[in-house]
Amino acid sequence: MTQNESKESVSVNGNTHEKYEALIARCKDLEPVTIAVAHPCDHTSLKGAIDAANAGLIHPFLVGPADKIRQVAAEASIDLGPYEIVDTPHSHAAAARAVELIREGTCELLMKGSLHTDELMSEVVSRDKGLRTERRISHVFIMDVPTYPKPLFITDAAVNIAPDLETKRDICQNAIDLAHVLGVKQPKVAILSAVETINPKIPSTIEAAALCKMADRGQIKGALLDGPLAFDNAINKEAAETKGINSPVAGDADILIVPDLVSGNILAKQLTFLASADAAGIVLGARVPIILTSRADNVRTRLASCAVAALMAAARRSGTKETAGKPTV
Structure with missing residues (x-):
């Protein structure tokens, strides 16, 4: 999906979803935000990240087993050329490395891939190496x-x-x-x-x-x-x-x-x-917004989630609003 296509009005049962279109349109002048995508190892999670990248919303770092990510991309005819792959042996390591990319400043946002939510969030709330705040x-x-x-x-x-x-x-x-x-x-x-x-x-x-x-x-x-x-x-x-x-x-x-x-x-x-x-x-409430997508999400919903996170990241960079509290570590 191209950036222009992502902003076209979409109808469901005769009802247009202008609210999400407006959210996505607000990001058109923003630089794509760097996102660590934890374990995008199925078609849905990988395509969701790439669709958001093609729409100009994000620049993804794909964190997970490199061979598996490339295999999924090949099966879905997805071009991974423009994007970084951060190789890890399994999903737990992918969650830990994605959080580490946030802590070291390489990425601004975190996005759930095909791993279980609990597996990702356990790394987020880790007292020593996570993204906890006072909130x-x-x-x-x-x-x-x-x-x-x-x-x-x-x-x-x-x-x-x-x-x-x-x-x-x-x-x-x-x-x-x-x-x-x-x-x-x-x-x-x-x-x-x-x-x-x-x-x-x-x-x-x-x-x-x-x-x-x-x-x-x-x-x-x-x-x-x-x-x-x-x-x-x-x-x-x-x-x-x-x-x-x-x-x-x-x-x-x-x-x-x-x-x-x-x-x-x-x-x-x-x-x-x-x-x-x-x-x-x-x-x-963490140091950075975290995008949790569902397998049932359509493309419009995935783009809207990324748009919301991108707007949050832009607000944090500009200092217009403290949204995550103070780090606890």
Whole structure:
């Protein structure tokens, strides 16, 4: 796919995905960002990286068994001529070497290839040789939902299984910092639960109220928070008005903070498979953004994930926003 082709409007069931096209277009004047791609040893992960390179978004370092990478490229008729291959014996070594390329400054971003997420993230969170910071690591889906008027951020649906209140504070701040980089000056953050009232029998409602008060006290910065809110009240003004909710967030949320990984994962996949949404994903809170792609991702989603990471890297270089906290090592 060429750079021009990647920016053409794409339609799914009659719905165009202009939100992702706008994200990708914002990168047209940026230099391609160097990315360490850990173990791109199947067709999907290798093609995703090369498609992003052909679109002018990234310059990949392909980290993994060189013979295997070349074999996959040959089978898929992919030209690896312009790209560096960093040879490692296996996937675990690829993860370690990819993280090392970040630490030594050779690459600015990290991208998951065909290895398991846990294998990559174990190297990222290593206390001695990883990419940890003072901020908890969390995942954000940047959803392009054809029936919603703007990008919808959902977090955390991939990293933190059952986050406590302190972790949810970092989950909120990571998503808010990302929204700022993507041009949302004062994101509206909806803390989701099953109901919109505080119920001691539903712990997520208590935590939602606490997060809102933390924002009032400056422990979460740069956004408007409200919660607890049920999903319908968070994204539909009529539903919010019916319940008598008077809030600048209700019905117009930019960011949805889910109670736990299970509910977030279900929500994101429901939007993907029932509402023809795309779900670009990125991990924040480490020294650099980390692109976690899925085998189910289409080309547009993979390019959008790379575009988001490239914009984050550009913001870090310019010093416009601290997005990852201070290194712990």
